[in-house]
Amino acid sequence: DQQVKQNSPSLSVQEGRISILNCDYTNSMFDYFLWYKKYPAEGPTFLISISSIKDKNEDGRFTVFLNKSAKHLSLHIVPSQPGDSAVYFCAARNNAGNMLTFGGGTRLMVKP
Amino acid sequence: NAGVTQTPKFRVLKTGQSMTLLCAQDMNHEYMYWYRQDPGMGLRLIHYSVGEGTTAKGEVPDGYNVSRLKKQNFLLGLESAAPSQTSVYFCASRTDAVLPIQYFGAGTRLSVL
Numbered sequence: 001d002q003q004v005k006q007n008s009p010s011l012s013v014q015e016g017r018i019s020i021l022n023c024d025y026t027n028s029m030f031d032y033f034l035w036y037k038k039y040p041a042e043g044p045t046f047l048i049s050i051s052s053i054k055d056k057n058e059d060g061r062f063t064v065f066l067n068k069s070a071k072h073l074s075l076h077i078v079p080s081q082p083g084d085s086a087v088y089f090c091a092a093r094n095n096a097g098n099m100l101t102f103g104g105g106t107r108l109m110v111k112p
Numbered sequence: 113n114a115g116v117t118q119t120p121k122f123r124v125l126k127t128g129q130s131m132t133l134l135c136a137q138d139m140n141h142e143y144m145y146w147y148r149q150d151p152g153m154g155l156r157l158i159h160y161s162v163g164e165g166t167t168a169k170g171e172v173p174d175g176y177n178v179s180r181l182k183k184q185n186f187l188l189g190l191e192s193a194a195p196s197q198t199s200v201y202f203c204a205s206r207t208d209a210v211l212p213i214q215y216f217g218a219g220t221r222l223s224v225l
Contacts, residue, residue: 009152032212043116043202043216044155089154093212098143098162099170100212102154 003027004092006103014111019077021106023090026071031095035064035075038087038105047088048075080110114138118203118217125193125224133188133220135203141215142208144186145170146178148199149219155202161186162208193224 005024013019023033031052036044050057050064050073057064063076077084087107091100119134135144142163147155147170157170161180175197177189186205190197200221204214 004154006154034213036216041218043204043218045216046213049211049213091155098212099145099157099160100214102147102156104152104154 001026002104003030004090004101004103006088006090006106008106009104010107010109012109012111013080015082016079019075019080019084019108019110021075021077021088021090021108023073023075023103024071025073025092027092027094027101028071029094030092030101032093033064033066033073034091034093034100035062036089036091036102038089044089077108080108082110082112084108085110116203116205116215116217118201118220120220121218122221123223125190125222127194127224129193130189130191131193131222132190133201133203133222135186135188135205135217137184137186137203137205137215139205139207139215140183141205142183143206143214144180145204145206145214146176146186146188147202147204148172148197149202150199158188158201193222195224198222198224 034049035047038044087105090103145160146158159178164183203217206214
């Protein structure tokens with residue numbers, strides 16, 4: 001039973017446009033959410049996070065939105081750049097533990 | 113600025129062979145983690161440690177053992193490798209601060225034939 005799901009395995013957008021990556025979760029005990037970015041042959045790198053007490057967090061071109069009632073979060077990248085092409089993972093922390101639960105990832109391709 | 117270093121980067125094993133993957137971090141982090149990444153399944157936690165001398169099971173611990181004898185090192189062992197353990201393995205570490213941000217190594221690609 002996947003507690004964190006990224007239902008779109010891939011997404012293709014044009015350079016300069018907005019990229020929206022989505023993530024759904026089922027566990028209401030998750031209290032912190034993170035997005036990681038992964039290039040081929042490298043480890044995931046932390047991108048942006050949001051606490052469950054907030055509904056939005058912004059860092060430059062990256063904004064994460066959290067809708068707790070829908071158990072849904074999204075990552076917006078504006079404007080998208082070719083260097084953003086990577087696999088993006090969302091992850092969630094259970095407030096009872098020290099672990100993160102990851103989604104399956106979405107491959108973003110930004111075309112020049 | 114090494115961060116999290118994994119050794120080796122690539123390995124091919126035959127079924128039944130054993131091996132140890134080494135993870136070293138130079139950030140003085142308390143927590144360390146081992147994950148495996150398989151296509152479409154994201155990262156799944158194998159084992160983790162909340163400090164030197166401690167280990168705990170994650171989501172998919174069967175067939176693996178770990179040890180954390182020194183704070184900076186976290187070892188992942190496969191006693192008798194199986195083809196189902198073909199995967200990319202990632203190690204991560206984090207501080208014990210409130211923010212649960214984990215920092216990852218570059219990964220070890222393991223093939224079991």
